[in-house]
Amino acid sequence: MARKPRIDYKGALHHVMCRGNxxxxxxxxxxxxxxxxxxxxxxxxRYGFKLFAYCIMDNHVHMLIERENTSLSKIMQGIQQSYTQRYNKKYNRKGHVFQQRYKAELCNKDDYLLQLIKYIHMNPVKAGFKEGLNYRWSSYRIYISGKDNDLVETEFVLGFFSKNLSRAIERYKEFMKENNNVISTEEYLINQEECLNKYEENNTKSTTLDIDELIEKVCEICEVKIEDIVKRTRIKRYSDIRKAIVLLSEEYVNISNENLANKLNISSSMVSKIRSGASKRNKEVNKIVELVKSYSLIQA
Incomplete structure (x- = not known):
């Protein structure tokens, strides 16, 4: 059974977690x-996302990412695949490096955001690392440095504590030392509900996607690699998915036959036949189209 795709949209803030296989x-x-x-x-x-916090531990990573025009899955695909290639080459090995897909949870830019950043920065402390909060591979040190940086969005977060930078940093340090539960179950559930409501509002404003987003979403739902869909192959499964993308594009993408053909590496005449109904639709193509439409990521 296909896994449910993540809710993602421009401006979505995600707590991303990646763990070693x-x-x-x-x-x-x-x-x-x-x-x-x-x-x-x-x-x-490359993709222009905003990073609010990170912590790189020995066997897992936390990041707080707000994406812009590029989807979270594409961002993470770039990071994870590149690291996997480097890691396997360095240690002369093959196979998976990370455990399945990364985990991503939506987050609101309110008090919950502060608790989540605290949770991320407290990872080395909970792990018993001697450096504690001053752990080298966390963004905590960037927050308390008071220096300009082009990596982490510290200004927005410190603004919760004071408009004065020095005072904000001191209050943030005090906040980090407070002995309380970082995130309660109730806070988590409220945050998720609010995020889902925000997504529903966002998603009803427009049903238009660009072709790259459509291809990416279809591939995620069908659990296939994008490169397998956009290369020339006669494998029936891939051919059916390409046909489904062509049909879905009529409803969700404003794109010409020629440009769509170039994206899918098929002829423009084939695109025209599929769109016009001249090319016979089999049951599998229909199933794929209905499956994609059943997800709230793409709504009619």
């Missing part, structure tokens, strides 16, 4: 952590 210590060495951090920076520059 089987709990392996895939980031134990400082050079590995530095490599992962450099990839965060690289893809932040």
């Amino acid at each position: 089987n709990g392996d210590y895939i980031l134990k060495e400082d050079k590995d952590k530095e490599s992962y951090l450099q990839l965060i920076k690289k893809y932040k520059e």
Whole structure:
């Protein structure tokens, strides 16, 4: 059964968690952590997302990401695949490095955001690391440095504490030292409900996607790789998914036959046949179309 795709939209703020396969210590060495951090920076520059906090532990990573025009799945695909390639090459190995898909939870920009950043920065403390909050591979030190940086959105968060930077930093330090539960179950459930309501409001404003988003969403729902869909192949499963994308594009994407053909690596005449109904639709194509439409990510 296909896994339910994540709710994602422009401006969505996600708490992203990635864990090593089987709990392996895939980031134990400082050079590995530095490599992962450099990839965060690289893809932040490429895709323009906002990073509010991060913590790179020995076997997992936390990030608080607000995406702009590029979907979260594409951002994470870039970071995870690049790190996997580097890691496997360095340690002369093959196979998965990360455990299944990354986990992502929606977050609101309110008091819950502060609690979540606190949770992320407290990871080294809970793990018993001697550096505690001053752990090198967390964004906490960036928050208390008072220096300009092009990586973490500290200004927005510190603004919750004071408009004066020095006072805000001191109050943030006090906040981090407060001995309380970081996130309660009730707070979590309220946050998730509010985020879902915000998503529903956001999603009803427009049903238009760009073609890359449509292809990405269909591939995620059908659990196939994008590269398998956009390359020339006669594998029936991939061919059916391409036909479904063509049919869905009529409803959700404003794109010409020629441009769509180039995206899917098929002829424009084939796109025209599918759209006009001249190309016979089999049951599998219909199932794919209905499956995609059944998800709230794409609403009629």
